[in-house]
Structure formats: C-alpha cells, structure tokens
C-alpha cells in the first residue's frame with residue numbers, strides 16, 4: 001500500500017511540478033525539445049538523445065499573448081504562447097509545432113517572432129493521410145525534422161537509434177493502455193485526477209523511466225482485489241480534461257473515468273507505431289493508422305462508432321465531451337457523435353473548458369447535474 | 379416529518395418548508411441571492427413564521443448557484459434536478475422545462491418520474507436572462523413587472539440583438555433617441571429574450587407539456603411570445619421562482635424517508 005502511494009505521489013508530483021524534472025535534465029546536460037499539441041514525432045527527439053517535453057498550456061492569465069492572438073483563439077495555444085513569451089520555456093533547445101488546426105498554424109508563426117530564443121521547428125501533417133503519397137510526404141517532413149535535430153545536437157541520428165526509440169515508445173504505449181484498463185477496476189484508488197496525472201507525468205519524463213514506474217504501479221494495484229465502485233462511470237472525449245479542478249469535481253460527485261478518448265491521453269497511445277526496416281517510414285505510416293480523433297481526416301467519421309463501442313465495452317454510464325473553448329476541430333465532430341450516442345441512449349454532457357477563464361462554478365453545476373441525472377436514471 | 383428546500387439564485391433566495399412531503403408550511407423570497415445574507419435570512423424567516431427551529435427540520439437541501447456556500451444544508455443538489463422535481467409535482471405531464479433565472483437560462487428535458495433526461499444551459503452572457511430584462515427595464519424607466527403590459531401595447535415591434543447584452547443596451551438607447559415608441563422597444567426586448575431561450579429549448583427538442591419556471595415566468599408576455607415561437611402551449615409554473623425550492627424540499631423528504 002505504501003509502495004502504491006509512493007508511486008502515485010511521485011507521478012503526481014512530476015505532473016504538477018515538471019520544472020523539477022526539467023532541472024534534473026539540465027544538470028545532466030541533456031537537451032530538451034518542446035512538443036506542441038497534439039501529435040509530434042517524439043521518437044525522433046528521443047533517438048537524438050534529447051528529452052521530448054509535452055507543452056499543453058496551463059491555467060494562467062493572458063498578459064502578453066494577446067499581442068498576437070485574438071480573444072477567440074483556443075486557450076491551449078494562447079497559454080502556451082503566453083508561457084513562452086514569459087520565458088518559461090527558455091531552456092528548451094527547440095519546439096516542434098504541428099499545424100493541425102488554424103490556431104496552431106498561427107501559433108507557429110507567432111512563436112517565431114514572439115519567442116525567437118526557442119527555435120521553431122514546423123511540422124505539417126498531410127490531410128489525405130491514407131494515400132501512399134501521404135506517407136512518403138510525411139516521411140520527408142520527419143527527415144527534415146531529423147536533420148534539424150541533428151544540427152541542434154551536433155551528431156547524426158542513426159536508424160538503429162530511431163528503431164530503439166520506437167520500441168521504447170511502443171512499450172510505453174502498451175503500458176499506458178494496460179494502466180487505463182486496470183484503472184477501471186480500481187476507481188476508488190485511481191481517482192479521475194490521479195489517472196490524469198499518471199498519464200500526464202509521461203510528458204515530462206524519459207519514457208523508459210515512466211514505463212518502469214507505471215508498470216510498478218500496475219503490479220502494486222493488482223496486489224489488491226478489484227474495488228467495488230458505487231458511483232457512476234463516464235468516458236471523457238475531446239482534446240484534454242483540464243484545468244485540474246474539473247477532474248476533482250468528477251470525484252466530488254461520484255463519477256469515475258471508465259475510459260478516455262482525449263488527445264492528451266489515450267489518443268496518444270491507443271495505436272502503436274508500425275515497426276519495420278525503415279523507422280522514419282514507420283513513424284510516417286503511424287499517422288495513417290491512427291483513428292478516431294477530430295484532427296485526423298476521416299470522411300466516415302468513425303469516431304462516433306468508436307465512442308459508442310467504448311461506452312458499451314467499458315460499461316460507462318455516460319460520455320462527457322470536454323470541448324476546449326473555440327476548438328473548431330472538436331466542435332465539428334460533436335453533432336456527429338451526439339446523434340449516434342443519442343440513438344444509443346448513452347447520456348452525453350457538453351462541457352466547454354477554458355484554461356484562462358474557467359468559470360468553474362458553472363462547470364460544477366453541469367457536472368453535478370449530469371451526475372444526478374445518470375444516478376437517478378437507473 | 380418536516381423538510382426544507384433553499385434555492386439560492388444569483389439575484390434572490392427562496393425557501394419552501396414542507397410537511398410530510400405534501401403540505402407547504404411556509405415559503406419565503408428575499409430579493410438578494412448568492413454571497414449575501416439573503417439565504418440565511420430567508421431560511422430563518424421561513425422557519426420562524428411557523429414557530430419552528432432548525433432542529434425541527436429533518437433534512438435541508440440547498441440548490442441554486444449559491445448552494446455550496448449555504449452552511450445550514452444537509453445536502454446540495456443542482457437547480458436542474460430540483461426544478462425537474464418541483465415542476466413534476468405541480469404539472470405531472472411535464473416533458474420540457476424552461477428556466478429563466480437571474481443570470482442564466484436552462485432547458486431541461488424530463489423523463490419518467492420527473493427525472494432529468496437531458497439539459498442545456500446558457501451562462502455565457504446575460505442575453506436571454508432575467509438580468510437582461512432588468513437592464514432593459516432600467517433604460518425604459520419602468521419596473522420590470524410593467525414590462526409585459528408595455529410590450530403588449532406595441533404597434534410596430536422592433537428587432538433587438540439577442541447575442542450580447544451590452545450591444546443590445548446601446549441598440550435600445552439609440553432606438554429611443556431616434557424616437558422609437560417605448561412600447562415597440564419593450565416588445566423587441568421580450569422577443570429578444572424569447573428568441574435566445576427558444577434556440578436553447580429547440581436544441582434539446584420541444585415536447586409538450588412545456589413548463590416555464592423562474593422569476594421571468596411571471597412576465598405573461600414572455601410566455602405568450604414563447605408559445606408562438608415554439609408553437610406549443612407554455613404553462614407558467616404555479617410556484618414560479620419557488621419551484622426549485624419546492625423541488626429541493628421534496629427531494630429532502632424523499633431522501634430522509
């Protein structure tokens with residue numbers, strides 16, 4: 001039990017105080033590369049011997065970023081730029097910025113000017129991702145990023161290092177998949193915010209170390225029999241479920257997380273990078289293999305069926321759409337899966353989230369009402 | 379058994395004291411809400427009126443925006459669940475509730491036994507809330523209670539934006555300064571609130587019977603225009619802004635027995 005508590009507090013501490021881990025990295029003279037939301041080829045950074053650091057904004061007020069962003073940009077890009085402009089990321093040797101949405105496109109351009117001290121490394125994913133040409137194109141993008149990282153690190157990145165990084169990352173993905181499945185049976189110990197922190201801590205740690213810690217956590221959890229859960233269980237879908245207070249509210253009203261479909265969480269690890277002779281091609285092909293995210297072009301809109309199946313398989317009592325305010329990508333998908341879930345009689349809550357002005361009491365009323373609604377239903 | 383429901387809204391505090399989940403012993407409304415002395419005063423008054431003390435009340439449920447700050451409650455339940463329970467008691471055939479409160483508006487779908495089947499809230503802007511009517515009445519220099527009668531006498535209703543209270547306010551001022559009749563402006567104000575809230579209701583699906591709660595349901599013009607907009611009859615909750623407190627008192631009775 002103490003071992004379990006210790007492991008959880010280590011991971012929670014990392015998630016809440018990434019600076020400590022980063023400082024350790026600096027002491028070890030290991031270079032760090034920021035990875036902006038939502039999908040970056042972290043494996044290339046890792047293969048270069050550097051530490052990829054996930055940048056997912058934070059709860060802060062905007063004082064500088066509004067020089068570049070209008071008020072209707074999502075708070076994820078606004079707060080990340082704000083923190084960048086305040087010098088919080090100055091120790092990074094560079095930042096990879098994908099261009100998944102209009103806000104990220106602007107973010108990358110703004111970064112170049114607003115935070116010139118942290119080198120901007122752009123990345124444009126192909127939209128028509130199922131074509132062979134798309135794999136070819138993305139491979140060339142990754143090749144360019146690899147060259148930039150080689151230049152920053154002052155040494156070449158071998159195919160072997162890339163293959164090893166992919167293996168380490170796939171192993172990490174497998175471990176997190178196992179954790180999220182096990183967590184479902186231990187809802188009292190693994191509260192919604194602990195579950196989130198266990199996953200989030202991985203953005204600031206060497207994946208090898210994180211995998212070891214999470215594996216130990218799984219082993220410790222399994223020592224006790226599955227816990228009985230009197231409350232209800234929900235699925236979280238969207239980009240991310242922050243600010244942190246939100247997840248505490250789930251706990252307050254007896255809601256556990258049965259599974260998630262969040263870009264910051266399961267979407268990162270539910271698919272493995274295909275392994276083969278050419279590691280860069282494997283990484284590029286990964287983008288064509290992923291499914292069920294608002295940022296992935298999918299004319300069939302399969303996310304709606306994935307969510308329905310996920311809710312049924314995990315025996316969830318409802319789905320909570322965590323919609324980042326002004327995130328058009330998620331807003332476009334919402335009516336589509338809303339219809340499917342309504343037809344399947346799966347309750348759905350629309351929760352608009354904002355890292356800058358979170359309106360927590362209004363969010364609380366929605367979460368509590370939803371909890372009351374699904375509790376009184378059965 | 380005696381139970382009580384305390385509904386702490388943004389602009390008023392409401393209390394209902396109930397005997398055996400049936401008989402209303404007292405009901406009190408004090409026109410100040412969350413963050414003020416209103417909730418405590420309303421509660422004290424409601425029990426004093428019937429010569430009771432806190433010990434006589436088996437269970438107290440607090441609801442409304444300020445529910446978590448009221449220390450005298452045994453439990454907190456949201457106004458969505460409480461309105462559903464309250465309206466179901468008064469109008470058992472209810473399928474849709476429209477609750478226009480002081481600072482937000484809600485549409486609630488009702489399932490079997492008065493349970494909530496779906497809900498949607500607007501709390502991003504004062505447009506489409508009681509606050510909007512208050513601001514506009516002030517510009518028209520009338521009491522909010524007189525807005526309905528003034529709007530009813532309109533001859534050429536004008537259109538007023540329903541997306542932002544601040545813009546709507548300047549729109550109204552410019553209409554008045556160019557000589558538009560006050561009653562035509564008043565009708566535009568009513569239409570603006572109804573248009574905004576009706577949009578919310580349509581999103582959860584309009585099913586009869588439709589019941590309106592909250593202080594704004596006392597404005598008969600809002601009810602009339604809402605009926606036209608939704609194309610179904612709309613019933614004003616017989617207990618208006620006390621409906622949520624009634625629901626809370628009923629839920630307190632049910633959970634205590």
Ligand code: SF4
Pocket residue numbers: 037038074075076077100101102103104239295324326327328329330
């Ligand atoms: S949250 Fe939405 S709008 Fe913001 S960066 Fe991500 S995809 Fe773009």
